[in-house]
Each structure stands twice: as structure tokens, then as C-alpha cells.
Amino acid sequence: MAMTEPSYEHGTRGVPYIDGPKIVVMASDSQDPGSATFCIRNEDHTLGNALRYIIMKKCGLSFCGYSVPHPSEYQINLRIQTDGTITAVDALHQGLSDLIDLTAHVKETFTDKIKQGGYELREGADPDAE
Amino acid sequence: MDATAFAQETGPTITLLEVKDSPETRSVSFILSKTDLATANALRRVMIAEVPTMAIDLVEFESNTSVLTDEFLAHRLGLIPLNSEQVGTITYTRECSCQQYCPQCSVELHLNVRCTEDHTREVTTRDLVSSHTSIAPVLNGPNDRGILIAKLRKGQEINLRCIAKKGTAKEHAKWSPCAGVAFEYDPHNRLRHTTYWIEDDVKSEWPVSANGRFEPEVAEDEPFDYNAKPEAFYMTVEGTGALDPKEIVTTGLRILQAKLSLVQLLLKEIAEERGAVARPPMNGFH
Structure with missing residues (x-):
């Protein structure tokens, strides 16, 4: 007898996975391209807070914040308002680029440092364990 | 900038x-x-x-006459760390083209132990036999006795088949590296x-x-x-x-x-x- 998978509507991702586009621009009353709210699906504080920080570092930003609208909906809303020198989409795009560069940089630095050595290496029995 | x-x-x-x-x-x-x-x-x-790792996700019991219930053992088996260095070669079951699971997206492990002696038989991760060359329970050298899964007395046996899958701890903490x-x-x-x-x-x-x-x-x-x-x-x-x-x-x-x-x-x-x-x-x- 073959083992059968318990059936989940959206597969076994364990989290309430939301179908549909990964990122959408939310409806807004404003005609201002400098302001927009982006809904990013299947992401949480991991991305939200890091993005908020990196976007806020940019010049020309008047507001950037994010929220998890409901704990059982696996999505975040990211609000960006600029002073008009840059569109909200561009600001988000640059923020993403910067954060990608930052993670790439950390990864590179980490692998370099591991290769270089110079850290304390403990092999064999752990002296703390005794 | x-x-x-x-x-x-x-x-x-x-x-x-x-x-x-x-x-x-x-x-x-x-x-x-x-x-x-x-x-x-x-x-x-x-x-x-x-960060994805491998962990036992499905367990099929052939027989379990130990004092522990099936679901108790299944939960324990799920939490056993499996060597996941090769996790990159395995696909997620949900992304695999197979119907349920296959060697591309899963690893099969077997546990078949019967106590025939008068003293207690300890079932550990050393008794878990993997079908994969490297994706197997973590062991620290030849002197490691493995993680205790159950204890059997004379006449008791556990015979089961496990399917280990790739996953992340977003789904269940057993996949956390x-x-x-x-x-x-x-x-x-x-x-x-x-x-x-x-x-x-x-x-x-x-x-x-x-x-x-x-x-x-x-x-x-x-x-x-x-x-x-x-x-x-x-x-x-x-x-x-x-x-x-x-x-x-x-x-x-x-x-x-x-x-x-x-x-x-x-x-x-x-x-x-x-x-x-x-x-x-x-x-x-x-």
C-alpha cells in the first residue's frame, strides 16, 4: 500500500500560501506616482523590515513603512512615499538592488574570512562540555 | 550612489x-x-x-508492538536530523513531476528491529537504514550510539518505512538546520x-x-x-x-x-x- 499525502489545497508549504502574482500595486486614490502601496505575497518580516530600512536610507523618500495586515495571511503591504524626485516603483526597485548587493557583499565577506582563517578553531572534544 | x-x-x-x-x-x-x-x-x-534540509515526513507502519504509539514514533522520527549536504540535488515534492513522491524528491529509510533477547533492546538512529548514500541520520563518528528512538522488550518489534522530503522550517521546525x-x-x-x-x-x-x-x-x-x-x-x-x-x-x-x-x-x-x-x-x- 502506497503512502498517501494528506491533501492540502495549496500543497504542503505549511504556511497559508497565497496564489496569484508575487507583487501587486494596491489601488490608490492618489494620482501621484511618487506614492504607492505594494502588496508582496508569501513574504513576511524577513523581507519587509529589511526592505523598509534600505529604502528609507535613500534620498528623496518621505515615508516608507510595512505591515503584515493579518497574521494568518502570508503577505506584507509596503508603503512608499517620495518627495516627487523619484517614483515609488523606482524607489522600491533601487531598494531591492541595494539589498541584493548588501547580501552579496556579506556572503562574499563571510566566505573570504572563512578561507583566510585566523579564527579560533575547535575540533575534537569540546572543553566546554566537561 | x-x-x-x-x-x-x-x-x-x-x-x-x-x-x-x-x-x-x-x-x-x-x-x-x-x-x-x-x-x-x-x-x-x-x-x-x-534554509532547506531533509527530514522524515511520511511514515508507514508495517508493525509496531512497542509501548509507543504509531503517531508518537512518527513524530520522533520526523525530528531526527538527517545529513543534508546533498539537499541541493533533491527537488521539493510539490515541484516534482511525479504523482506522489519519487527518488528525485524523496529518500526512503527503513527501520526493522525485533527484540529477541531477555534484556532491553534500544532502537536508535543506527538502526535506520537509508536508501541514499549520504542522506542518512547524522552520526558523530564510529563511537556514536545514535539517537534513542524506542526501547523494546522481548517479543516486541518495530517495522516501518519512512519517506524523507526536502522542506523548510517555515512549514515545520523539524526542517530547521x-x-x-x-x-x-x-x-x-x-x-x-x-x-x-x-x-x-x-x-x-x-x-x-x-x-x-x-x-x-x-x-x-x-x-x-x-x-x-x-x-x-x-x-x-x-x-x-x-x-x-x-x-x-x-x-x-x-x-x-x-x-x-x-x-x-x-x-x-x-x-x-x-x-x-x-x-x-x-x-x-x-
Whole structure:
């Protein structure tokens, strides 16, 4: 007898996975391209807070914040308002680029440092364990 | 600002402190500095919850006459760390082209033990036989007795088949490659992000952590800088044995990058659809 998978509507991702586009621009009353709210699906504080920080570092930003609208909906809303020198989409795009560069940089630095050595290496029995 | 200049000028730095590689502890300690709490925390979160490993997900019982119930054993089996160095060669079952599971997206393990002697037979992870060459229960050398799964008395037996799948700890903590991630900043509480509960004196009642040696002590008459932000983050990543701790850090960063790249790619599509000036739509979701 073959083992059968318990059936989940959206597969076994364990989290309430939301179908549909990964990122959408939310409806807004404003005609201002400098302001927009982006809904990013299947992401949480991991991305939200890091993005908020990196976007806020940019010049020309008047507001950037994010929220998890409901704990059982696996999505975040990211609000960006600029002073008009840059569109909200561009600001988000640059923020993403910067954060990608930052993670790439950390990864590179980490692998370099591991290769270089110079850290304390403990092999064999752990002296703390005794 | 140019992207590479950004990384060079203000980019974070890493100081490796210690790498432990003993049967008791496999960990890597480092200081991540010149960055912000948000990015350091993103790394911490991604290492705990989004680095994929292998873990037993389905268990089929042929027979179980032990004192433990089937679901009890199944839960225990799920929590056993499996060597996941080869996890990259396995696909997620949900992304696999097979109907249920297949060798491309799963690994089969067998446990077949019967106690025939008068003394208690200990069933450990050493009795779990994997069909894969490297994806098998973690063992620390030839003297390791393995993790105890159950104890059998004479006449009792356990015979079962397990299917291990690739997954992340977002779904279930059994897939987490980390036994623990230590995360500390501001060991002297200069920023006053915490308030210590004290009887009389903070210094005598709250010993400073080992990371205190990297930062100057707060002077008695030092004015409080309310604009100060945490800059150095002391992290220790301890693995379960499923992955090398160094691997957990690099894979975590790679996954973070991949997530960001995906959002960026899809954002680009939206921007192109709407022309140079992306304007939010006036009617509902888009």
C-alpha cells in the first residue's frame, strides 16, 4: 500500500500560501506616482523590515513603512512615499538592488574570512562540555 | 550612489570569532557590523526558517508492538536530523513531476528491529537504514550510539518505512538546520533597549556577556545618546548536524538574495507594463 499525502489545497508549504502574482500595486486614490502601496505575497518580516530600512536610507523618500495586515495571511503591504524626485516603483526597485548587493557583499565577506582563517578553531572534544 | 560603491563604503563587515567542529557542538560565531538591526535580523530569520534540509515526513507502519504509539514514533522520527549536504540535488515534492513522491524528491529509510533477547533492546538512529548514500541520520563518528528512538522488550518489534522530503522550517521546525542562533547587540546596554530588573546594583547583579569585551564600558557620567543605533551584531549559529554551520550562513544569504531577485524581476515587469511612470491603478487590484 502506497503512502498517501494528506491533501492540502495549496500543497504542503505549511504556511497559508497565497496564489496569484508575487507583487501587486494596491489601488490608490492618489494620482501621484511618487506614492504607492505594494502588496508582496508569501513574504513576511524577513523581507519587509529589511526592505523598509534600505529604502528609507535613500534620498528623496518621505515615508516608507510595512505591515503584515493579518497574521494568518502570508503577505506584507509596503508603503512608499517620495518627495516627487523619484517614483515609488523606482524607489522600491533601487531598494531591492541595494539589498541584493548588501547580501552579496556579506556572503562574499563571510566566505573570504572563512578561507583566510585566523579564527579560533575547535575540533575534537569540546572543553566546554566537561 | 553606485551599487558597488554602496557595498564598499558602507557595506557590512564580518569578523569571524570561532568555529567549533566537535561531536558535541558544530557552530560558527561571528560579528556582523556596520549594518542595521533589520538586515541582521533578516539573516537570522532566514537561517532559522528558510534554509532547506531533509527530514522524515511520511511514515508507514508495517508493525509496531512497542509501548509507543504509531503517531508518537512518527513524530520522533520526523525530528531526527538527517545529513543534508546533498539537499541541493533533491527537488521539493510539490515541484516534482511525479504523482506522489519519487527518488528525485524523496529518500526512503527503513527501520526493522525485533527484540529477541531477555534484556532491553534500544532502537536508535543506527538502526535506520537509508536508501541514499549520504542522506542518512547524522552520526558523530564510529563511537556514536545514535539517537534513542524506542526501547523494546522481548517479543516486541518495530517495522516501518519512512519517506524523507526536502522542506523548510517555515512549514515545520523539524526542517530547521539550526539548533540555535544566538543573536546579541549592545552588550553593555548603552542604548537602553532593555531594562534590567535589579535589587540594588546592575553591575553586580547582571554580569556582562562574553561579547562585552568588544565594546567599551559605559562610563558612570556618560550622557545618554538617544540617537545612537546598534551597529555590531554578535551571532552564533549552531547546527543540528544536518548542515555545516558555515553552509547555513552562506545558504541563508543566497536564499535571501533569491527572494529579493524574484520580487525585483516581477516589479520590473509591472513597471514595464505601465511605462516609465508607474501609476497606481484607480480600480481595484491589478
